[in-house]
Amino acid sequence: MTTAIKTVTDGAILAKRNLMKIKRSPEIIVMMLISPFMFILLFAFLFGNVIEIPGGNYREFLLGGIFAQTIMFGATFTGLGVTEDVQKGIIDRFRSLPASRSAVLVGRTTSDIAANALSIGVMMLTGLLVGWRIRSSFVDAVLGVLLLILFAYAVSWVMAYFGLLVPSVEVFNSATAVLVFPLTFLATTFVPAEPLPxxxxxxxxxxxxxxxxxxSRELFGNISAAAPTPEAWPLREPVTYSLLWIAAILLIFVPLAVRRYGRTTNR
Known part of the structure; x- marks a missing residue:
């Protein structure tokens, strides 16, 4: 059996193990789903009639930002799970098995795709309640969902790497908060970029x-024809820019995480 096939088969087995773990701990999924639900309701009703979007509707603008924010926070569950497995000595047990070296990380990041997909589904349903609609074609909408899942998968590898670096779950939570909060709030998640310093x-x-x-806004058809064209290239060609970031993250952090996994021991 080739290394690639062995990685896929071993990763699938470990992904199943992680999904069974989530099934036995439904509170994990509940916590993942409550946060975006509350953000959508709070921002839609508190700021929906206050923040003006040139040529557009704030609630439809908001959903694109909530999608991005939620998959960033959802990706942290990958690192959290890795850190917990290291602390409990489970990683050491995995390393004693005749499994592919990268299978544990492949299984972890792959299983978390299901949780992120579920979060996106809940956000879309909640969005429908506050006035958000998909105004693009079916193909574009599917591409929008796939891009969100792919970006979440890439960020999961970043979080897996940090999960192998830090000594405890508490440190991981603090470290990722320092990273994720600025990235998600210093972005066009809740407000457009134009009025900023x-x-x-x-x-x-x-x-x-x-x-x-x-x-997300572009692929779901939530950008009005009357909206001004963004000045910066990343916002004019957001899909291309996002794909470049996804490729860069995977090329950098997959080998880093696998190498770090080979050196990790029980703490």
Whole structure:
């Protein structure tokens, strides 16, 4: 059996193990779903009639940002699970098995696709309740969902790497909060980039989270024809920019995480 096939088969077995673990702990899924649900309701009803979107509707603008924010937070569950497995010595047991070296990480990141897909589904249903609609073609809408899942998968590898670096779940939560909160709030998740100060605006425009949010709005048809064309290239071509980021993240963090996994021991 070739290394690639062995990685896929072993990863599938471990992905099943992770999904069974989630099934036995439904509170994990509940917590993942409550957060985006609350964000959509709070921002839609508190700021929906206050924040003006040139040529557009704030609630439809908001959903693209919530999609991007939620998959970023959802990806942290990958690193959290890895950190927990290391602490409990489960990683050491996996390494003693005749399994592919990268299968544990492949299984973890792959199983979390299901949780992220479920979160996206709940967000879409909640969005329908507050006035959001898919106004593009079926194909574009499917591509929008796939892009969100693919970006979440890429970020999961980043979180898996950090999960192997830190000594405890508590440290992981603190470290990822420092990373995820600025990336998700200094972006076009809740407000457009145009009114922001120049330095902040430049960061927001080139932030990959902004590109994912803008891609969602574009692929779901939530950008009005009357809306002004963004000045920065990442927001004019958000799908291309997002795909470049996804490729870069995977090329960098997959080998980093696999190499780190080979050195990791029980803490």
């Amino acid at each position: 120049p330095v902040v605006k430049t960061f927001v425009e080139w932030n990959p989270v902004s590109a994912i949010a803008q891609s």
